[in-house]
Amino acid sequence: MSTQPTYDQLASLPAFAVQPVPSAFEDSNGFLNVRHYLGIGSEGLDESLYDLGIPFNWPVLTGFACLSAEHHLTYLHELRTGDQMSVRVRLLGRAERAAHAQVYVLDDTNQRVACVFEEIFLCVRLDDRKTAPWPDDIAKGLDQRVADHAALPWEPVTSGSLALR
Numbered sequence: 001m002s003t004q005p006t007y008d009q010l011a012s013l014p015a016f017a018v019q020p021v022p023s024a025f026e027d028s029n030g031f032l033n034v035r036h037y038l039g040i041g042s043e044g045l046d047e048s049l050y051d052l053g054i055p056f057n058w059p060v061l062t063g064f065a066c067l068s069a070e071h072h073l074t075y076l077h078e079l080r081t082g083d084q085m086s087v088r089v090r091l092l093g094r095a096e097r098a099a100h101a102q103v104y105v106l107d108d109t110n111q112r113v114a115c116v117f118e119e120i121f122l123c124v125r126l127d128d129r130k131t132a133p134w135p136d137d138i139a140k141g142l143d144q145r146v147a148d149h150a151a152l153p154w155e156p157v158t159s160g161s162l163a164l165r
């Protein structure tokens with residue numbers, strides 16, 4: 001776990017889903033309840049796709065949706081109510097109908113990485129709920145971002161349990 005990128009390395013990436021931990025998300029120990037890490041990270045991942053041409057209303061506009069197929073979560077440090085959070089995203093790769101991302105939930109109050117999750121998400125056509133190739137403009141944007149992230153001066157640490165095929 002200690003080989004994950006540092007807070008300072010991640011903080012240079014754009015910040016998404018910036019918010020404090022709300023008291024409604026607190027567990028009986030005063031920590032962010034485990035059920036919310038995936039939700040907060042997913043909110044950030046969705047925001048990060050906006051300028052690739054995947055807005056929140058992409059399904060209504062195009063009939064396509066990004067659906068999560070697999071996740072792997074690692075919890076590094078707890079978050080407490082009131083801590084300021086943000087999400088950073090590194091795109092690892094793209095296939096014809098899928099993409100592979102690493103999502104980092106940062107604790108900006110204590111300047112540390114709280115949670116890392118890895119995700120495979122798919123381009124799905126909603127009318128028949130089958131996967132479809134990424135539209136050309138989206139594929140191009142995803143490829144550009146994967147290339148940009150591949151040039152970052154640190155390596156992602158992946159779980160080994162998810163992969164594009």
Ligand SMILES: C/C=C/C(=O)SCCNC(=O)CCNC(=O)[C@H](O)C(C)(C)COP(=O)(O)OP(=O)(O)OC[C@H]1O[C@@H](n2cnc3c(N)ncnc32)[C@H](O)[C@@H]1OP(=O)(O)O
Pocket residue numbers: 065066067068069095096097098120122124129130131132163164165
């Ligand atoms: C707004 C956000 C919402 C959410 O995220 S909802 C969160 C929960 N997620 C879901 O509810 C999704 C539930 N799952 C489903 O609805 C279905 O389950 C799917 C529509 C995701 C898939 O349906 P299926 O009929 O099983 O598959 P296929 O349409 O035939 O597509 C399979 C093809 O998808 C691509 N693919 C899948 N995984 C990968 C991977 N890891 N790397 C690369 N490509 C992948 C390959 O093209 C593969 O076809 P190959 O099986 O012939 O290879």
